[in-house]
Amino acid sequence: MRKVLAVMALALLAIGSGCASMSTGGKQKVVYHINYNDEAQLKAALGNVQNHIAAVGKDNVDVKVVMHGNGVDLLKTANTDLDMQQKVVNLKNEGVDFEVCNNTLVKKKINYKNDLFDVSEKDIVPSGVAEIARLQQQGYVYIKP
Amino acid sequence: MSQNNRFSDEFLNAFVDDQLDGEEKDRAYLEIGQDETLNRQVCELRKLRDLTQHAYRDLPAPPSATTAAGKRRAGSRFGIAACLVLAFGTVLGLQIDAPRLTATAPAGTTAVAPVVAARPATTASPTRAAPRTVAATSVPTVGATAASDIRNKVIVHIADDKPAQLEQALGDIESLLRYYRDSHETARVQVVLNGRGIGLVRADTSAFAARIARLQKEYDNLTFAACQNTLERLHAEQGVAIRLLPGVIVIDSGVAEIMRRQSQGWTYLQV
Numbered sequence: 001m002r003k004v005l006a007v008m009a010l011a012l013l014a015i016g017s018g019c020a021s022m023s024t025g026g027k028q029k030v031v032y033h034i035n036y037n038d039e040a041q042l043k044a045a046l047g048n049v050q051n052h053i054a055a056v057g058k059d060n061v062d063v064k065v066v067m068h069g070n071g072v073d074l075l076k077t078a079n080t081d082l083d084m085q086q087k088v089v090n091l092k093n094e095g096v097d098f099e100v101c102n103n104t105l106v107k108k109k110i111n112y113k114n115d116l117f118d119v120s121e122k123d124i125v126p127s128g129v130a131e132i133a134r135l136q137q138q139g140y141v142y143i144k145p
Numbered sequence: 146m147s148q149n150n151r152f153s154d155e156f157l158n159a160f161v162d163d164q165l166d167g168e169e170k171d172r173a174y175l176e177i178g179q180d181e182t183l184n185r186q187v188c189e190l191r192k193l194r195d196l197t198q199h200a201y202r203d204l205p206a207p208p209s210a211t212t213a214a215g216k217r218r219a220g221s222r223f224g225i226a227a228c229l230v231l232a233f234g235t236v237l238g239l240q241i242d243a244p245r246l247t248a249t250a251p252a253g254t255t256a257v258a259p260v261v262a263a264r265p266a267t268t269a270s271p272t273r274a275a276p277r278t279v280a281a282t283s284v285p286t287v288g289a290t291a292a293s294d295i296r297n298k299v300i301v302h303i304a305d306d307k308p309a310q311l312e313q314a315l316g317d318i319e320s321l322l323r324y325y326r327d328s329h330e331t332a333r334v335q336v337v338l339n340g341r342g343i344g345l346v347r348a349d350t351s352a353f354a355a356r357i358a359r360l361q362k363e364y365d366n367l368t369f370a371a372c373q374n375t376l377e378r379l380h381a382e383q384g385v386a387i388r389l390l391p392g393v394i395v396i397d398s399g400v401a402e403i404m405r406r407q408s409q410g411w412t413y414l415q416v
Contacts, residue, residue, distance in 0.1 A: 033414060035313065069313045103320045127324040129317050129414065133299045136412035144415050 028061040029140040033132055037073035039081075045145035046074075046087040049096060058094040064135060065091075068101030068128025072110065075100065078117035085117055092118070101128030295366075297325055297332035298411040300403055303342035308352060311345055314416040315356055322364045332366055335406070339372035339399030343379065346371055348388040361392050372399030 032049055034042065053061060067074055075098065078085040088098065102124050105112055112119040125131040136142055299321065303314055318336060325332035344350055346357065346369050360367055373395050376387050389395070396402045407413050 035317070035416060069317060103324075107316075126328075127320055129299075129301075129321040129416075130297075130324045132414050133297055133321075133412040137297075142413055 026060070028056060029135075029138070030061060030063050031132055031135045031140040031142055032063065032065045033142065033144045034065060034067045034071035034074060035069040035128075037070035037077075039077060039084075042074050042077070043084065043087065046084075046091065048143075048145040049091055050087070053091075053094050053096070062140075063091075063096045064099055064140065065096060066099045066101070066125070066128050066132050066135070068104045071128075072100055072104050072108070072116070075116040075119060076110075079115070088117060097123070099123055099125050099128070099131060101131070102126050104128065295331045295333050297330055298406070298409075299332065299334050300406045300411050300413045301334060301336045302399070302403060302413065302415040303336060303338050303345060304340040304399075304415070306341040306344035310416075311353060314345075315353060315360070317416050318367070319360060322360075322367060326364075333368075334364075334366060335368045335370055335411075337370050337372070337396070337399045337402055339375045342399075343371055343375050343387070345369075346390045346393045348390050351390060354390055357390055358392075369393045370396045370399075370402065372396060372402075374398050 030052065032045065034045055036042070049063060049065065053063065074084070075088070078088050092098070098119070100112060100116065100119055100123055103126070104110070105124070110116065112124065132142065301314070301318055301321075303311070305311075318334060322332070322334060338346055345353060348354070351357070357369065361369075369390070369392065371389055371393055374397070376395065379387050403413060
């Protein structure tokens with residue numbers, strides 16, 4: 001049973017890596033999904049992203065962090081919490097995109113220029129959830145830390 | 146989750162495969178019986194084993210070879226068999242694309258859904274790549290069945306029952322559906338509920354019955370699907386049959402459904 005599973009896993013892996021190298025030239029594409037606002041959990045999530053990049057090298061991975069609902073609080077916290085802010089800055093320097101859901105901004109009456117840390121127009125997506133689905137259609141792998 | 150660290154995956158696999166000695170097995174039975182998470186893990190492993198064995202039954206019997214050389218070749222036969230299993234699963238998966246009702250399936254059987262839209266499945270294994278590489282702006286036109294014309298197919302997984310989280314989850318589902326409708330994109334959204342997530346669609350306890358009814362009425366491309374494994378466990382624990390809200394379908398296993406859908410090109414997210 002374990003043998004069979006191992007072989008099946010290998011076969012899947014072979015197909016998977018075939019696809020990955022076809023569509024992205026070997027670069028991993030990953031979307032991290034954040035929709036909660038527990039601070040410890042948020043910091044742990046950013047730690048996961050950091051470790052991911054450290055493990056594969058920043059030139060080998062394209063990471064997008066998509067925040068919606070309570071998850072947008074990550075960038076609200078980063079305005080006042082310097083530790084959180086530093087984590088975000090470090091990740092941005094390594095090429096990570098932080099995307100914010102416009103539905104959430106409207107619903108929670110958030111002014112992204114004043115209330116969120118370092119967000120500009122290009123970081124806003126119409127719907128965070130739809131963005132996560134769209135990215136997966138483009139070959140991004142989904143991770144919910 | 147911390148509790149199931151007591152047993153490694155290997156140990157659980159050995160348990161499911163009946164490879165433990167008596168004493169170990171006794172201990173495992175006792176512990177697993179008392180731990181819901183472990184119990185569920187074992188159920189999933191059993192199901193996987195059954196699926197694998199089921200697939201094997203459909204294979205022609207290999208020529209008997211009991212020599213040493215034959216034994217050495219056994220490894221490669223495993224590989225071939227596994228590939229066949231994979232292909233079988235992919236083809237089966239491709240042909241199953243409709244919501245299914247398995248509530249009446251007897252416990253312990255693996256429900257095989259009625260094949261509703263048999264599409265031309267020319268090659269089995271590379272199909273997984275197809276939906277992923279389709280450009281976001283083009284609608285696939287091959288195999289013009291209703292299901293393949295739908296551009297956005299999303300599984301939303303709910304396994305928690307905190308009211309605030311469910312509230313947000315329903316908001317997410319609604320805004321996703323509204324987004325697709327407003328941008329005139331075809332879409333299907335299936336909400337898969339297992340574990341504590343079942344609470345959302347239980348007729349006796351759900352705090353969101355009216356909202357769910359409204360969503361179902363407003364969006365005919367939305368389906369709520371409850372995990373039969375969870376329903377059976379609740380039935381066993383609470384001694385009453387779990388009634389679900391109107392329109393909620395039952396699927397054999399939430400986890401298996403998520404795997405199947407993803408292999409069919411559906412995207413997944415957990416809220």
